[in-house]
Amino acid sequence: MAFSASRFGRILWGVLLIAVASCTKTTVAGVLLNFETDGTLDPDTLHVTITANGQTPLDWCYPITNPATFFPTTLAIAPNGDPTETVSVTASVLRAGVTLDVRQNYITEVPNDRVLELDILFSGKCSAQVSTVVGPPHGTNCPYGVAASLCPPGATCSTATGFCVADVLGSDAGPFPETEAGFDATTAAPDGGTEGSVPDASVTFDATPALESGVDAAAQPHCAPGGPGLTNCGASQDDNCCTSLAVDGGTFFRTYTNDGTGPAGEADPATISSFNLDRYLVTVGRFRQFVNAWNAGWLPAPGSGKHTYLNNGNGLNATGAGYEPGWIATDDSNIGPTNANLACYPGFDTWTNAAGSQENLPINCVDWWESYAFCIWDGGFLPSEAEWEYAAAGGAQQRECPWGSAAPGTANQYAIYNYYYPTGISNAVGVANVAPVGTAALGAGLWGQLDLAGDVLEWNLDWYNPYVDPCTDCVNFKAASYRVLRGGNFGNNASYFLPPNRVDGPPSNRTLYIGFRCARSPPTCPAGQVNQNGMCAPCPTGETACGNACVNEQTDTNNCGGCESACQSGTTCEGGRCVCPGSETLCGTAAAAACVNQPTDPNNCGGCGITCGAGQSCESGTCVANPPSCAPGSPGMTNCGPGGSGDESCCTSLEVTGGTFYRTYGPEADGGATGEADPATVSGYRLDKYDVTVGRFRQFVSAVLPPNGGAGWLPVAGSGKHTYLNGGNGLNVWGGGFEPGWIASDDSNVAPTDGNLACLPMYSSWTSTAGNQENLPINCVNWYEAYAFCIWDGGFLPSEAEWMNAAVGGAAELEYPWGETDPGTANKYAIYGCYYPTGSPAAGGNCDSPGADSGVASIASVGTPALGVGTWGQLDLVGNVWQWNLDWTDGASYVNPCVDCIELTANPGGGPSRANRGNYFAGGAFNLQPSSPGDRDQDTPPTSRAETIGFRCARAP
Numbered sequence: 001m002a003f004s005a006s007r008f009g010r011i012l013w014g015v016l017l018i019a020v021a022s023c024t025k026t027t028v029a030g031v032l033l034n035f036e037t038d039g040t041l042d043p044d045t046l047h048v049t050i051t052a053n054g055q056t057p058l059d060w061c062y063p064i065t066n067p068a069t070f071f072p073t074t075l076a077i078a079p080n081g082d083p084t085e086t087v088s089v090t091a092s093v094l095r096a097g098v099t100l101d102v103r104q105n106y107i108t109e110v111p112n113d114r115v116l117e118l119d120i121l122f123s124g125k126c127s128a129q130v131s132t133v134v135g136p137p138h139g140t141n142c143p144y145g146v147a148a149s150l151c152p153p154g155a156t157c158s159t160a161t162g163f164c165v166a167d168v169l170g171s172d173a174g175p176f177p178e179t180e181a182g183f184d185a186t187t188a189a190p191d192g193g194t195e196g197s198v199p200d201a202s203v204t205f206d207a208t209p210a211l212e213s214g215v216d217a218a219a220q221p222h223c224a225p226g227g228p229g230l231t232n233c234g235a236s237q238d239d240n241c242c243t244s245l246a247v248d249g250g251t252f253f254r255t256y257t258n259d260g261t262g263p264a265g266e267a268d269p270a271t272i273s274s275f276n277l278d279r280y281l282v283t284v285g286r287f288r289q290f291v292n293a294w295n296a297g298w299l300p301a302p303g304s305g306k307h308t309y310l311n312n313g314n315g316l317n318a319t320g321a322g323y324e325p326g327w328i329a330t331d332d333s334n335i336g337p338t339n340a341n342l343a344c345y346p347g348f349d350t351w352t353n354a355a356g357s358q359e360n361l362p363i364n365c366v367d368w369w370e371s372y373a374f375c376i377w378d379g380g381f382l383p384s385e386a387e388w389e390y391a392a393a394g395g396a397q398q399r400e401c402p403w404g405s406a407a408p409g410t411a412n413q414y415a416i417y418n419y420y421y422p423t424g425i426s427n428a429v430g431v432a433n434v435a436p437v438g439t440a441a442l443g444a445g446l447w448g449q450l451d452l453a454g455d456v457l458e459w460n461l462d463w464y465n466p467y468v469d470p471c472t473d474c475v476n477f478k479a480a481s482y483r484v485l486r487g488g489n490f491g492n493n494a495s496y497f498l499p500p501n502r503v504d505g506p507p508s509n510r511t512l513y514i515g516f517r518c519a520r521s522p523p524t525c526p527a528g529q530v531n532q533n534g535m536c537a538p539c540p541t542g543e544t545a546c547g548n549a550c551v552n553e554q555t556d557t558n559n560c561g562g563c564e565s566a567c568q569s570g571t572t573c574e575g576g577r578c579v580c581p582g583s584e585t586l587c588g589t590a591a592a593a594a595c596v597n598q599p600t601d602p603n604n605c606g607g608c609g610i611t612c613g614a615g616q617s618c619e620s621g622t623c624v625a626n627p628p629s630c631a632p633g634s635p636g637m638t639n640c641g642p643g644g645s646g647d648e649s650c651c652t653s654l655e656v657t658g659g660t661f662y663r664t665y666g667p668e669a670d671g672g673a674t675g676e677a678d679p680a681t682v683s684g685y686r687l688d689k690y691d692v693t694v695g696r697f698r699q700f701v702s703a704v705l706p707p708n709g710g711a712g713w714l715p716v717a718g719s720g721k722h723t724y725l726n727g728g729n730g731l732n733v734w735g736g737g738f739e740p741g742w743i744a745s746d747d748s749n750v751a752p753t754d755g756n757l758a759c760l761p762m763y764s765s766w767t768s769t770a771g772n773q774e775n776l777p778i779n780c781v782n783w784y785e786a787y788a789f790c791i792w793d794g795g796f797l798p799s800e801a802e803w804m805n806a807a808v809g810g811a812a813e814l815e816y817p818w819g820e821t822d823p824g825t826a827n828k829y830a831i832y833g834c835y836y837p838t839g840s841p842a843a844g845g846n847c848d849s850p851g852a853d854s855g856v857a858s859i860a861s862v863g864t865p866a867l868g869v870g871t872w873g874q875l876d877l878v879g880n881v882w883q884w885n886l887d888w889t890d891g892a893s894y895v896n897p898c899v900d901c902i903e904l905t906a907n908p909g910g911g912p913s914r915a916n917r918g919n920y921f922a923g924g925a926f927n928l929q930p931s932s933p934g935d936r937d938q939d940t941p942p943t944s945r946a947e948t949i950g951f952r953c954a955r956a957p
Contacts, residue, residue: 229285636695
């Protein structure tokens with residue numbers, strides 16, 4: 001080996017050391033070592049040691065006065081005519097005798113026909129890879145010892161990542177930057193478009209998942225001879241090394257992060273068809289069979305090695321256009337698994353010239369072409385990058401590590417990495433750091449493959465390029481400099497375990513860190529059978545083969561009544577039919593189908609596709625003219641809906657089934673009732689879904705108080721009765737007779753003026769002109785105005801028994817209108833306790849007191865608590881505002897017996913109160929129970945106006 005001068009500088013110990021003031025680099029035959037810093041260090045010494053064939057022609061310390069002018073510095077190594085001579089370069093920078101960074105590189109050949117460049121960049125990122133142990137003084141001008149690199153033999157620190165990467169530089173490469181010496185450890189940027197640094201090694205892990213397992217596949221014929229490396233794989237060393245397991249197809253994201261709490265930053269989706277992927281990395285023993293075949297003259301047939309089960313035999317979709325080409329005949333010359341080639345790094349290579357004790361280690365030192373050729377010879381192909389990552393990520397589970405999120409530890413149970421094998425202590429010793437395939441038994445992926453992280457990196461089929469979207473069974477065959485590598489190796493740290501981590505390398509690369517595994521076509525199974533873990537098997541009784549899965553067509557929402565017959569979102573599959581929840585019906589076809597409520601849906605009123613006309617709404621499955629309060633179709637009239645959905649008529653009125661129930665009972669928290677008393681029987685009727693809104697009430701005000709000052713509307717005497725009962729006479733009055741309907745002498749009590757409707761200005765929902773409160777429930781109305789409104793709108797006020805029947809679910813006698821669920825504070829079931837709108841009560845719970853800050857904001861739009869729906873669909877039966885009922889009441893007792901009854905004895909218990917029920921926006925949770933005495937207000941005269949009281953109407957069935 002010769003070290004020559006050039007026009008750039010002078011000879012120092014047979015080595016040219018030159019200072020270059022620009023980025024221009026020397027162009028002489030041999031190797032150029034280009035030293036540079038990234039500005040994060042301030043060294044005062046450069047120490048360079050070069051070893052060739054056991055001799056050290058250079059071991060020298062160069063003083064650095066000013067790093068800015070000293071760097072970049074170039075050292076040239078000229079060839080001596082022997083291309084097999086190897087060179088080891090160790091360089092370090094120091095300050096005050098303290099080693100700041102150490103770089104070590106191994107050059108396999110020094111070319112004599114061109115320049116091979118090696119950029120050696122010193123960086124503070126690599127300070128963590130410097131040992132604290134300082135060696136003895138050595139080298140000229142070096143009065144102090146130098147610390148060694150913590151990177152193992154065959155590796156050096158990457159200044160892009162701060163991690164150890166392979167340091168081998170061969171003459172078939174270059175010019176290479178430092179991080180590309182041998183291969184570059186990189187990962188996809190978030191957009192999948194460019195290479196970037198491997199993320200920091202701080203990985204969060206959680207509890208250990210159960211080991212996924214599968215049934216062994218039928219062995220490939222090349223394992224049939226049996227013996228070491230063929231039939232002694234796995235932790236117990238008794239498994240067939242050719243086992244190949246089914247991977248069920250699906251869609252996942254190739255770019256994501258996962259810190260153990262679930263995937264994030266998902267991008268670059270890919271859809272993969274089912275395939276088989278070998279459980280184990282290819283062993284030395286298996287590869288030995290291939291070498292024998294190659295030595296006997298075997299070569300792949302042109303076009304072989306494709307995924308012929310895809311695209312009518314054409315294989316994977318090549319990004320851009322076309323399909324994978326399969327094997328290319330001109331690549332035959334790149335297959336050269338000779339003893340010499342397979343000994344790429346003595347001491348770490350797993351190949352032995354004759355079968356020995358390493359047959360079940362993963363083969364390393366193989367290039368991409370040999371890996372692809374082996375898989376073709378073995379009846380398979382290399383997996384595409386998307387296929388490999390899909391298996392490692394657990395498909396749509398997007399796992400943190402192939403096995404889940406359990407910490408890998410140092411006991412070699414999950415992965416072989418960081419030189420922990422075999423002792424559990426990180427120590428690079430040689431081939432002993434490489435574990436037999438399948439040793440890390442807890443590291444199985446979702447489909448049973450082992451060593452998807454660690455032991456050796458794995459060649460993939462693709463060229464290394466930015467991701468291309470979309471990807472459906474895709475492979476990237478756009479020519480590039482590097483092929484894809486995946487999975488990490490026995491020397492990498494845990495940051496390589498995240499399945500999206502991408503690594504690249506020239507296809508000619510042979511290193512101690514690289515091996516491979518094969519993928520295969522899924523077996524073609526007879527009708528009624530599916531591929532289960534690599535074998536065809538019949539489906540269990542009651543299940544059907546759909547694609548590659550056994551499904552129950554009676555209950556499977558994706559295959560309901562037939563393969564690929566998927567149910568719509570929100571439906572279930574029952575008896576082979578897609579079924580909507582509750583009383584809803586599925587209308588429409590295919591993807592356009594949706595669940596609808598035919599009794600109220602104006603587009604499917606009483607049947608699918610039956611649309612109500614303009615000015616109509618759907619009531620009980622029949623298109624009817626909108627009540628006067630909703631006819632104009634403005635806010636507060638046609639934009640109501642559960643949870644504020646704003647797409648339903650505010651006049652929606654729902655059927656309530658008649659029956660017998662108890663008005664007095666103690667609800668049990670787990671359902672049921674105790675202490676039942678005061679039975680009541682009611683006939684069927686309709687009850688409006690929503691409290692009357694400001695928008696609806698505005699139409700009534702205009703009728704009663706015309707803007708032109710003319711005669712206003714007033715109820716007709718005797719109107720407002722339940723005329724469908726008792727031959728038109730209406731409800732039974734307790735004590736005898738029937739309800740009288742409207743009494744003309746009450747006309748003077750109907751006065752919905754701006755002044756009257758502003759009974760408590762901060763809390764009054766009424767506004768003199770239409771504004772943003774039209775969907776709030778009207779308040780500050782007296783009993784007479786509520787009754788008159790319902791008559792004007794085509795209905796009547798509900799009796800107390802009718803209101804309570806709807807609120808308790810009739811004979812179900814519920815704790816709350818919606819059931820037994822605690823209402824909570826999130827305003828999902830009821831508006832109460834001053835929790836609206838924030839979920840936190842006002843100070844002291846006084847949101848309804850004069851001077852409180854919340855004001856009308858404490859009142860919600862009708863239907864806001866969508867989960868508070870009653871048995872027959874009504875909302876806000878409790879909370880938001882109290883609701884006027886038709887009866888007089890003392891709040892303490894009920895009249896008995898009661899069959900379609902009403903109490904019309906004024907002041908029956910001495911209290912001048914009309915019934916109002918349901919609690920309000922500031923009331924306590926106890927009063928949300930319809931059976932609670934606190935839910936009956938016994939001291940509210942019918943002339944009262946309060947911010948706490950509104951109403952809803954009932955109607956004939």
